Amino acid sequence: xARWEPNAWERLERAALALFAERGYDATTVxxxxxxxxxxxxxxxRHFADxxxxxxxxxxxxxxxxxxxxxxxxxxxxxxxxxxxxxESAAPGLTPExxxxxxxxxxxxxxxxxxxxxxxxxxxxxxxxxxxxxRAHGADETTADLAAALGVLAFSTAFARWAAPENRQPYxxxxxxxxxxxxxxxxxxxxxxxxxx
Amino acid sequence: xARWEPNAWERLERAALALFAERGYDATTVxxxxxxxxxxxxxxxRHFADxxxxxxxxxxxxxxxxxxxxxxxxxxxxxxxxxxxxxESAAPGLTPExxxxxxxxxxxxxxxxxxxxxxxxxxxxxxxxxxxxxRAHGADETTADLAAALGVLAFSTAFARWAAPENRQPYxxxxxxxxxxxxxxxxxxxxxxxxxx
Numbered sequence: 001x002a003r004w005e006p007n008a009w010e011r012l013e014r015a016a017l018a019l020f021a022e023r024g025y026d027a028t029t030v031x032x033x034x035x036x037x038x039x040x041x042x043x044x045x046r047h048f049a050d051x052x053x054x055x056x057x058x059x060x061x062x063x064x065x066x067x068x069x070x071x072x073x074x075x076x077x078x079x080x081x082x083x084x085x086x087x088e089s090a091a092p093g094l095t096p097e098x099x100x101x102x103x104x105x106x107x108x109x110x111x112x113x114x115x116x117x118x119x120x121x122x123x124x125x126x127x128x129x130x131x132x133x134x135r136a137h138g139a140d141e142t143t144a145d146l147a148a149a150l151g152v153l154a155f156s157t158a159f160a161r162w163a164a165p166e167n168r169q170p171y172x173x174x175x176x177x178x179x180x181x182x183x184x185x186x187x188x189x190x191x192x193x194x195x196x197x
Numbered sequence: 198x199a200r201w202e203p204n205a206w207e208r209l210e211r212a213a214l215a216l217f218a219e220r221g222y223d224a225t226t227v228x229x230x231x232x233x234x235x236x237x238x239x240x241x242x243r244h245f246a247d248x249x250x251x252x253x254x255x256x257x258x259x260x261x262x263x264x265x266x267x268x269x270x271x272x273x274x275x276x277x278x279x280x281x282x283x284x285e286s287a288a289p290g291l292t293p294e295x296x297x298x299x300x301x302x303x304x305x306x307x308x309x310x311x312x313x314x315x316x317x318x319x320x321x322x323x324x325x326x327x328x329x330x331x332r333a334h335g336a337d338e339t340t341a342d343l344a345a346a347l348g349v350l351a352f353s354t355a356f357a358r359w360a361a362p363e364n365r366q367p368y369x370x371x372x373x374x375x376x377x378x379x380x381x382x383x384x385x386x387x388x389x390x391x392x393x394x
Binding site: 079117120143146149150153157181182183189190191 | 317339342346381384
């Protein structure tokens with residue numbers, strides 16, 4: 001029967017990311033991760049299906065967090081408000097204590113083409129989830145797709161800025177600024193053609 | 198030595214898509230495709246690495262076509278002009294004679310999750326290619342990413358509208374309208390927050 005393993009999830013995540021950074025993702029095995037965390041292999045498999053899930057476990061929660069935040073927005077919330085609420089919902093996982101993990105994680109993905117491919121797919125799924133939530137909120141098909149693309153780009157840009165090794169600015173501040181910045185650039189892109197239309 | 202095989206590429210593509218539609222993608226083999234096209238298996242492999250490439254062969258050309266079109270745009274071209282040129286560069290492959298193939302292809306991808314995943318990756322790569330070309334044109338990092346996201350969404354929306362079974366409107370017209378429509382919606386998304394900023 002399962003022993004009580006305080007913070008097993010976080011301990012395994014930290015051990016895995018450290019090992020991936022030291023030895024490379026491909027060269028690291030699940031028993032090594034469990035061992036480094038001071039836990040057993042079966043504890044690992046109670047928390048993660050495989051080692052790839054350690055890299056993407058938190059990201060898998062985002063689609064749900066973002067959708068919930070949009071569904072929780074009142075009927076008077078504009079699409080911009082919905083996107084802002086979605087981005088803000090990621091804040092509890094992006095704290096100063098988790099900054100070093102995010103830095104490691106980005107480096108590990110950047111060094112492995114299979115993980116990069118996986119990340120692109122996760123991002124595409126995140127975009128669909130946001131678009132679905134925006135449609136449920138009342139946006140039409142095309143506006144929902146466009147706003148979702150803008151929202152995911154705002155999130156990944158904000159996340160990359162937050163997870164830069166030297167960054168100390170809180171995620172929420174960065175996310176707000178990035179979203180507003182992208183929205184005003186979107187207006188610029190539109191104006192650019194209006195002139196010639 | 199290779200015999201002269203007029204239009205082998207197109208014959209194989211047509212045969213493959215017809216078989217995928219009839220029997221399913223997974224159940225169709227390369228020898229069956231070659232046979233249906235009246236060609237040999239070795240001819241198939243001179244044109245395609247595997248059967249998946251028959252589905253995505255044309256799509257793989259898009260990244261290059263789009264980048265070339267943006268690179269060919271003069272220095273006075275705005276980002277909107279670049280996107281319009283990119284979308285227009287796909288027109289020679291999207292003719293009325295190829296409409297039935299596009300309809301089939303969409304249905305085949307929609308029925309197979311592995312192909313759907315592959316399509317999402319192709320779309321992500323297309324986005325990167327456009328962003329790179331826009332940066333080479335002088336756009337800053339973030340604007341290039343945003344414009345590329347908008348451009349790929351405009352292309353996939355226009356393509357889906359063109360490839361709808363009942364559509365008879367030429368691709369170029371649809372692409373122009375769709376791009377303009379997305380640009381004005383982008384302005385709307387921006388305005389929505391300006392009010393509250």
